[in-house]
Structure formats: structure tokens, C-alpha cells
Amino acid sequence: xDAGVMTGLLKSSKLIMVTGKGxxxxxxxxxxxxxxxxxxxxxxxxxxxxNQRPSCGAVFGxxxxxxxxxxxxxxxxxxxxxxxxxxxxxxxMVPMPRVVRLVLENKMVHRFLDFTPGSRELxxxxxxxxxxxxxxxVVVDMPASGHAFSLLDILRxxxxxxxxxxxxxxAEHLTERLRAATSRLVFVALPEEMVVNxxxxxxxxxxxxxxxxxxxxVLLNRATLPSLTTDERSLLARLAEQPLDPVARExxxxxxxxxxLEQATKTSVDRLxxxxxxxPPLIPPAGGGGVPREIVTTVAVHLGRQVGLTRREVQxx
Amino acid sequence: MDLNPWLDxxxxxxxxxxxxxxxxxxxxxxxxxxxxxxxxTMVLTIxxxxxxxxxxxxxxxxxxxxxxxxxxMEGVKxxxxxxxxxxxxxxxxxxxxxxxAPSDEVRERILANHVYRHxxxxxxxxxxxxxxxxxxxxAALGTYDLLVLDTPxxxxxxxxxxxxxxxxxxxxxxVLSWFLDGSRSSRGxxxxxxxxxxxxxxxxxxxxxxxxxxxxxxRDFEGxxxxxRKRHQEVLDMFxxxxxxxxxxxxxSESSVDVASFFLSEFERRALPCGGIIVNxxxxxxxxxxxxxxxxxATARSLGGDLPPAVAASVVARLGMAHRRLHTLAMxxxxxxxxxxxxxxxxxxxxxxxxxxxxxxxxxxxxxREVGRALFDQDAAPLSS
Numbered sequence: 001x002d003a004g005v006m007t008g009l010l011k012s013s014k015l016i017m018v019t020g021k022g023x024x025x026x027x028x029x030x031x032x033x034x035x036x037x038x039x040x041x042x043x044x045x046x047x048x049x050x051n052q053r054p055s056c057g058a059v060f061g062x063x064x065x066x067x068x069x070x071x072x073x074x075x076x077x078x079x080x081x082x083x084x085x086x087x088x089x090x091x092x093m094v095p096m097p098r099v100v101r102l103v104l105e106n107k108m109v110h111r112f113l114d115f116t117p118g119s120r121e122l123x124x125x126x127x128x129x130x131x132x133x134x135x136x137x138v139v140v141d142m143p144a145s146g147h148a149f150s151l152l153d154i155l156r157x158x159x160x161x162x163x164x165x166x167x168x169x170x171a172e173h174l175t176e177r178l179r180a181a182t183s184r185l186v187f188v189a190l191p192e193e194m195v196v197n198x199x200x201x202x203x204x205x206x207x208x209x210x211x212x213x214x215x216x217x218v219l220l221n222r223a224t225l226p227s228l229t230t231d232e233r234s235l236l237a238r239l240a241e242q243p244l245d246p247v248a249r250e251x252x253x254x255x256x257x258x259x260x261l262e263q264a265t266k267t268s269v270d271r272l273x274x275x276x277x278x279x280p281p282l283i284p285p286a287g288g289g290g291v292p293r294e295i296v297t298t299v300a301v302h303l304g305r306q307v308g309l310t311r312r313e314v315q316x317x
Numbered sequence: 318m319d320l321n322p323w324l325d326x327x328x329x330x331x332x333x334x335x336x337x338x339x340x341x342x343x344x345x346x347x348x349x350x351x352x353x354x355x356x357x358t359m360v361l362t363i364x365x366x367x368x369x370x371x372x373x374x375x376x377x378x379x380x381x382x383x384x385x386x387x388x389x390m391e392g393v394k395x396x397x398x399x400x401x402x403x404x405x406x407x408x409x410x411x412x413x414x415x416x417x418a419p420s421d422e423v424r425e426r427i428l429a430n431h432v433y434r435h436x437x438x439x440x441x442x443x444x445x446x447x448x449x450x451x452x453x454x455x456a457a458l459g460t461y462d463l464l465v466l467d468t469p470x471x472x473x474x475x476x477x478x479x480x481x482x483x484x485x486x487x488x489x490x491x492v493l494s495w496f497l498d499g500s501r502s503s504r505g506x507x508x509x510x511x512x513x514x515x516x517x518x519x520x521x522x523x524x525x526x527x528x529x530x531x532x533x534x535x536r537d538f539e540g541x542x543x544x545x546r547k548r549h550q551e552v553l554d555m556f557x558x559x560x561x562x563x564x565x566x567x568x569x570s571e572s573s574v575d576v577a578s579f580f581l582s583e584f585e586r587r588a589l590p591c592g593g594i595i596v597n598x599x600x601x602x603x604x605x606x607x608x609x610x611x612x613x614x615a616t617a618r619s620l621g622g623d624l625p626p627a628v629a630a631s632v633v634a635r636l637g638m639a640h641r642r643l644h645t646l647a648m649x650x651x652x653x654x655x656x657x658x659x660x661x662x663x664x665x666x667x668x669x670x671x672x673x674x675x676x677x678x679x680x681x682x683x684x685x686r687e688v689g690r691a692l693f694d695q696d697a698a699p700l701s702s
Contacts, residue, residue, distance in 0.1 A: 021336060021337060022335060022336010022337040022338075023335065023336050023337015023338060023568070023570075023573065024337060027572075053575075053579070055572065090522075093521075093522045094518060094521075094522065099514070099518065102511060102514060102515065103515055103518055106511065106512075106515045108492060108495050108496070108512070108515065109515060109519070111492050112496070112519060116523070116531070118435070144336045157435050160435060161431070161432065161435040161527065162523055162524050162526075162527050163524060163526045163527065164524035164525065164526050164527075165520075165521065165522060165523055165524025165525070165526075165527065166521070166522055166524075167522055167523050167524065167527075168524055192678055193678055193680065194678065194680060228632075228635070229628070231621075231624045231625065231628045232628055232631060232632050232635070234624075235617065235620060235621045235624060235628055235629065235632050236632060236636075238620045238621070239613070239616065239617065239620060239632075242616065242620065244613075244616065246603070247603065247605065247607055247612055248612050248613050248616065250602065250603055250640065250643075251607075251609060251612055251613055251636045251637070251639070251640045252613075252636065253676070254602075254636065254639040254640040254642070254643040255632075255635060255636040255639040255640075256676070257639070257643070257676060258639045258642070260676070260677070264678075292571070292572075
């Protein structure tokens, strides 16, 4: 496995944005990467974006609020809520506390922001920028692929829309931050054709828009590499063609299903390697009915090995 | 409970749920089922990803209606057609302006306005807004017997029902006049106190030029307000009609069941017609555990006579392990599905249906048909009992 990918990602990036098709395990990986960043001694904040029902709280036992809450040494959580971000945003633009309150309490301003294209996203991105200034590493649990693109692409339209003024300057500044080599996108994929398709499509769109400076990374979740020999597979195929009783058929079905998943892993790894230019780290399936916290630990321990962290160093109680 | 009559009397199915649960596949399978039963059916997606095209085996399709070729399918009832469309927010928005603009001149001014051009592309939620717009349009045409809407995997509620409200709220005459007065008076006059300060600051922060662009846009938009408001109401009425059915789709995972529960409580809160719950991708297993050797040992040895003897033994052992894993997954899935069902039994109308995980990935018409069979050819449980 390509250990350099994880090392580069965790040791030298400042901003890691985790995205992927829905249901691939974005939140799990965002949690695991943030945990590893903290374990490597970097002051890390894990962010959710304006999530009405934040989900990383279940993992670390604290509900994330707007102001980062510490959950472990070097690790804090934050939910980048719009209202909180707006206050910070206005404060940056108007350095007079009384006037800031006046603006925030004005209903028309909220209507204005609700309506002004991209202003919500811009305010949220702005908070992300502020967190980057205050921490060594910011890990973001981004929306699913297409929505992640829209969120990041908003800066480009903001520069078109606001032709002068501080918001314009601010959008320029944020664009530069994203274009720095220390800003990275992490895609979480599954060994399924449609998921790989969507991953590659989103990667292409992001690349075409030159939104993010650092090279993208892909991780393959629920991956199991082929384990059957040619002989074993041919016997399995013969069994599948045989008229069998229902119980025996179910055994064969179970075996064929696992074999297909393994084959799909191989195909997916090949396609992803070709386009991302690195060997995708593989994470084995977690098994049924897992507890979020245990799944995150398993993933973090697995990825931690590639950056020289032992199980004991990663785990927490 | 037979779901076929349910589908027959439904004109609009809206599928909601978390990402990755097979929502798009389910929407396409329901639409295909409608087409097979002889109805002219349209499936529509708001998803910015090309998922629906993928699951229909198409390379890509745009805002135009694309007819799916069913000639290879057996047993399509006469009149049955399947159409698919993916939304392009921009052109839908333009069409809307064409419809509500009071004059050609105003229309042209709006379409050329700097703010409008950006808004149509990037207005937060405009994708969602345009979806409800478009589906209303398509429904109003009356050319389709059945519409199936696949919604994007947003965690935050039924945004696509709310965003038209957001636009209408802003276009509220009181807000418009505040803004227009502000922009007229920012160079002296009419506005006093807080409003004046706030308005001045908006200009400072967002740039005078933007405020000017926006004022021009609002002046043009003033006359459109009534048209927007009326349409918003009509769209809401359509979603609340008894021939509309909201279906929540989830997979047997804690997080997607959690999202499904959230949607179900939203149906209650917003008085939306609840069609039912579909638990997709359920691992199916007879529930019995057996010793692999006694089930398959002899068969494997006789079939593998020409192979090294160790092959049969390792395959049998492997099948035993695979079956045990399947059994564990099936038990966990079952427990999760049962929990969800009991939580909503008696609280909501509609059905509860489990769809087994398909052996292969679903991305062509025959496999969509299989999903449809699993959904409609076995009795569903009623939630009402």
C-alpha cells in the first residue's frame, strides 16, 4: 500500500474536505482523519456544515456547537451554523460591536441574505477560513459530491456577482486559501460501479474548475480484495449451475455474492488508481449493526498504521 | 396489502431519504412499473449527480425529456411509456420568468440583469426550487399519467418545499419596498434611523455596485410578485393533493433509518400525504444456520473431481463462512427494519415494504424490473394496523 498518501495528507495539509456519494461513510472518515490529525500532535478541529442534526457528536460524545468544543487532547468539534458564522462574518467587515448587533437584529438583513445568491455559502466558507487560522488542521465533513461542488464553486460566482467591496475581497481571499497546496479533497468511495462513476465525475468537475490546490485523495471503504483461486472460483461457478436444494443454494448465493464484491473491489481499485494517480487505501467492511464510535475507531486504527500510529496511540476511552 | 392498486391511483410519487440507500433506483423502478402497467410515466431527478441516467443505463441526459426505449421489454401494456428528465435549474428559471413577466420589456430586462444571471445559477436552493417548479409544469401539462420525483440526498428537511417560500418571502411587498426605498434614499432622503444605517452598511459590505444591480432587479421584479405567490400556492397544493404520495426510502443502516424517521415526522408536521416506507437493500437469508459440510460437502467433491482435492474443502469452508456472515447481516437488518416499522405502526397511513438486496448492481432495465417485482409482487404490511 502507498503509505505516502496518508502521511502527506495528515502531516502537511491544513484543510481536509471529505466528500463522496451519499452513504459511502463520509462522516466516519472525517471523524477518523480528524482523530489521526490530533494523535499526530496537530491542533485539529472537525467541522460539520450547518447540520441541523450533527452526526459526529455520537462518535465523540459531545454535540458540536458553533464554538468548537474540546473532546480529546488536540481535537475539537464545531458545527458551522449559519447564524453563528454570520456574526463572525459581519464582525470582520464592520469592526464596531454595537453596529454589528444592529445589523444582526435587523430582519431585513436576514431576508436580504436569504435571497442574495450564494451569501449563505459565502458566510459559511468564511467561518471555515477563520477556523483554519486558529488551528493546525481543519477536517470538514462535506455534503455529498454534487452539493460539495456547489458549495465550493460559490466563491467563483461570488467574484462575478460582487464586483467591488469587502465581500469581493473576502471571496478572493478564500479562493486563494482553497487553491493553496495545503487544501485537499478526500473522496470516500465504495467498490460499486455507480459510486466509482460519481467519484470520478465529481473529481473531474472539481479539477476543471481548479477549485482546490492540493491533489485529491481517494479512499475505498468496504473493500475486500479477491481471495479465491481460479480453481476455487470455477468450482463455485459449477455449484451455481447445479440444481440444489434451497438451503445449499443459499450457501452458494452467499459465496457468490462475496466473490462479486471482491471482484468489484479489484475493478474499482484499478479505475481509481488510474485517475487519482495513487493506490487507494482500502478499508475492510465493518460488519452489521456497528456502533458509530467503534466503526470510527476501527477505521482510524487501520489508517493510523500508515502514518506510524499504533492501535494504542489511536484508541480512546 | 397489495401495492399495485396504490400505484394505479397515484399520480405523483415523491421519493425522499438519505444518500446511498437506492432512492434513485427505487424511483426508477416505480416509474418503470407504472410504464409496464400501461401508463405514460415520467421520472424526474433533481440530483446534480448523474445517478438516474446511470441506473437507467443511459450515458447522460439533460433538461429535455428523454424517452427510455422499452422495446426490449416483454409485457408492456398498451400505452405504457417511460420518460426521464434531469433538471437544469437555469432554463427552468428562465421559463418561469417568461411565464410571469407582465411585459416583454420587463422580461428582457430581468433576463439580462447581472444579479438574475447569477441567481438563476447559484441561488441557494434554486435547484430544489426549480424541481418543484418543473414538476408542477410537467403535471400541469397533463401529458403524463404518472410522475415520479427523485429528490437530492439533503439531510436538512424537505428544502425543495421551502425554497419557493424563501423567494416569495423576499419578494413580499413590504420587504421589496423597504429595499427600494433604501436604495432610493441612500443618496439622501426618505429613510431614517436604523434602516438607514443598516442599508448603508449593506452597501459598504457587499459593494455599491451590487446594491445597484440588486435594486434594479427588484424594481423589475415588483410586478412579478403576485405571479410568484400564486404559483407557489399551486405547487404546494399539488404536493398536498391526495393523488400525491410521499415515500421514504432507507437502507438497513442506523443512519439512514434515522434520516427516514426524520422525514416521517416531517410528513406528519407538514400534513403531506404519506405513501409508505421502503427498506431497501435488505440482506435476505432463510434464517437457518447449517453446517456447510453436511449441506454441500458431497456435491462439491463430486463436481470438483478433476481439481486438486483441497479445492472442494476450501470452497465448502468458504461458503460456510460466507453464509454465516450473510446470516449475521440478515439478522441485524431484520431487527432494524422491525424497529422502524413498530415505531410508525398506527401513527401514519401507508405501507411498509422490504426490498431484498439485489445480487448484482442495478443499472439496467431488466434489473430495475426485478426491483419493481420485489416491491410490488409481494404483499406489503400496512402501517395503519
